[in-house]
Amino acid sequence: MAVGVLALQGSFNEHIAALRKLGVKGVEIRKPEQLQSVVALIIPGGESTTMAKLAEYHNLFPALREFVKIGKPVWGTCAGLIFLANKATGQKTGGQELIGGLDCMVHRNFFGSQLQSFEAELLIPKIAAKEGGPPSFRGVFIRAPGILEVGPEVEVLADIPTPSNKTVHSGPSVESQEENGGSENKVIVAVKQGNLLATAFHPELTADTRWHSYFLKMISDVSEDTSSSTVSQSTEDLHFSEPPIYDLPIYQQQ
Amino acid sequence: MAGSGVVTVYGNGAITETSKKSPFSVKVGLAQMLRGGVIMDVVNAEQARIAEEAGACAVMALERVPADIRAQGGVARMSDPQLIKDIKQAVTIPVMAKARIGHFVEAQILEAIGIDYVDESEVLTPADDENHINKHNFRIPFVCGCRNLGEALRRIREGAAMIRTKGEAGTGNIIEAVRHVRSVMGDIRLLRNMDDDEVFTFAKKIQAPYDLVMQTKQLGRLPVVHFAAGGVATPADAALMMQLGCDGVFVGSGVFKSGDPARRARAIVQAVTHYSDPEVLVDVSCGLGEAMVGINLNDEKVERYANRSE
Numbered sequence: 347m348a349v350g351v352l353a354l355q356g357s358f359n360e361h362i363a364a365l366r367k368l369g370v371k372g373v374e375i376r377k378p379e380q381l382q383s384v385v386a387l388i389i390p391g392g393e394s395t396t397m398a399k400l401a402e403y404h405n406l407f408p409a410l411r412e413f414v415k416i417g418k419p420v421w422g423t424c425a426g427l428i429f430l431a432n433k434a435t436g437q438k439t440g441g442q443e444l445i446g447g448l449d450c451m452v453h454r455n456f457f458g459s460q461l462q463s464f465e466a467e468l469l470i471p472k473i474a475a476k477e478g479g480p481p482s483f484r485g486v487f488i489r490a491p492g493i494l495e496v497g498p499e500v501e502v503l504a505d506i507p508t509p510s511n512k513t514v515h516s517g518p519s520v521e522s523q524e525e526n527g528g529s530e531n532k533v534i535v536a537v538k539q540g541n542l543l544a545t546a547f548h549p550e551l552t553a554d555t556r557w558h559s560y561f562l563k564m565i566s567d568v569s570e571d572t573s574s575s576t577v578s579q580s581t582e583d584l585h586f587s588e589p590p591i592y593d594l595p596i597y598q599q600q
Numbered sequence: 601m602a603g604s605g606v607v608t609v610y611g612n613g614a615i616t617e618t619s620k621k622s623p624f625s626v627k628v629g630l631a632q633m634l635r636g637g638v639i640m641d642v643v644n645a646e647q648a649r650i651a652e653e654a655g656a657c658a659v660m661a662l663e664r665v666p667a668d669i670r671a672q673g674g675v676a677r678m679s680d681p682q683l684i685k686d687i688k689q690a691v692t693i694p695v696m697a698k699a700r701i702g703h704f705v706e707a708q709i710l711e712a713i714g715i716d717y718v719d720e721s722e723v724l725t726p727a728d729d730e731n732h733i734n735k736h737n738f739r740i741p742f743v744c745g746c747r748n749l750g751e752a753l754r755r756i757r758e759g760a761a762m763i764r765t766k767g768e769a770g771t772g773n774i775i776e777a778v779r780h781v782r783s784v785m786g787d788i789r790l791l792r793n794m795d796d797d798e799v800f801t802f803a804k805k806i807q808a809p810y811d812l813v814m815q816t817k818q819l820g821r822l823p824v825v826h827f828a829a830g831g832v833a834t835p836a837d838a839a840l841m842m843q844l845g846c847d848g849v850f851v852g853s854g855v856f857k858s859g860d861p862a863r864r865a866r867a868i869v870q871a872v873t874h875y876s877d878p879e880v881l882v883d884v885s886c887g888l889g890e891a892m893v894g895i896n897l898n899d900e901k902v903e904r905y906a907n908r909s910e
Binding site: 353354355356357358359360376391392393395396399400403424425436437438439440454455458459460461463464465486488489548551593594595596597598 | 624630637658690694714717739819873
């Protein structure tokens with residue numbers, strides 16, 4: 347069993363490293379035909395406009411839409427969330443192509459530029475119920491999108507408070523906004539609809555692999571429905587003879 | 601460590617002091633999102649739009665590209681903030697801008713504009729020939745240039761969240777960038793095979809902090825994102841940098857000093873994604889028009905920007 351990771355640009359190495367920790371092989375996907383060898387796909391974080399351009403150059407969109415349509419599990423983080431959304435605002439002049447499938451409206455760079463990037467503890471009751479561990483998750487938001495509206499079939503997995511007077515380019519840092527409390531506005535940052543999973547933050551940048559393992563369980567569920575093959579979290583696909591792939595450390599505060 | 605890939609932020613020292621406002625993980629995080637991408641120098645909003653359309657993952661806003669700085673001479677400084685604001689308005693991708701080495705007020709101004717990354721760059725005339733900016737004091741992340749491992753780790757210790765090779769900007773000549781990438785990668789390979797007892801002396805030799813040297817040894821790579829820069833002019837140059845082990849590429853004068861910028865920009869973006877696929881490289885390299893004029897670095901009279909800082 348192999349999980350594809352769209353490797354056009356962005357944090358695909360980080361996703362592959364997280365999958366490796368769970369004993370699953372991640373395969374880099376750059377061309378449409380490579381999609382046929384994988385049971386599920388992760389669309390990583392990165393610049394969504396860049397990834398859309400590269401997907402367009404190599405005619406990946408039809409194959410990606412087909413992949414979503416036939417019900418194979420797909421998980422988008424950050425830029426991947428934008429890809430999966432049916433509608434996106436805050437795009438570049440002229441817009442960008444999306445895969446669609448997830449019934450929601452996404453705002454690109456919802457939180458603003460890099461100075462407004464932040465980390466926050468998110469409450470994730472549904473993930474914790476299935477995967478165990480602490481009730482919260484350290485979400486890393488990098489120029490992150492936010493989900494403004496969701497359709498009736500979309501299940502909300504996490505949200506985060508946001509001030510009602512949100513101004514993108516000025517205003518206080520998000521941390522101080524959180525301290526203000528009081529504000530009732532919340533923005534959705536993680537959703538699931540059928541076999542689609544999407545997060546506005548980056549679980550691949552943290553050491554907590556519960557989101558990855560949650561996604562792998564979604565794959566098992568699908569495989570059990572359709573065929574007898576299950577997600578083997580065995581080591582059969584791990585090539586220890588291959589040269590090791592060195593990756594960046596995961597930074598965390600003490 | 602032991603395979604989990606998790607490290608704590610270096611000790612309890614300088615880096616964590618400012619963590620309340622912008623943790624190092626968030627600074628490195630944006631650089632990680634830029635991996636596998638191309639960052640292009642642009643001098644106005646129109647060029648920024650061309651770069652975005654071509655698929656650049658970020659743009660570097662400046663008044664003159666390095667080739668013009670070289671040709672015109674004089675003191676090169678931070679760009680007019682208005683120009684940077686205009687470029688920021690024009691695109692949705694991250695915007696970077698350059699500050700002079702050691703000029704922390706220029707960095708403060710850039711932070712106040714609200715751009716996404718500051719490049720403390722040797723391409724601009726240095727403001728301080730001994731000290732770099734103390735980058736821990738900023739919420740905005742920094743990228744810095746290096747020629748070798750010691751220089752890279754010194755910059756990281758000062759707070760840089762991303763490293764690029766210096767190369768030789770504005771020359772269209774890849775030789776220096778190759779030299780610098782090979783030097784960094786070669787030293788890391790050497791370090792990996794080294795006995796732990798020898799690392800102390802090695803750290804002294806390359807004039808880098810011991811803890812970072814040790815961490816690099818354990819990781820087998822620089823502990824932050826590592827881009828190539830300085831002399832990239834063709835898709836093949838970009839793919840060469842990627843195959844040598846860089847995480848992405850900066851293209852300065854190479855795009856907008858060439859015959860057909862939009863097309864060349866697009867080709868370099870594709871070359872970085874498909875860097876190990878020669879067939880794609882053939883496709884994207886065909887009919888790009890004239891490349892930028894190169895400068896032969898055997899000429900003694902050519903000023904070496906890379907030697908402007910240690």
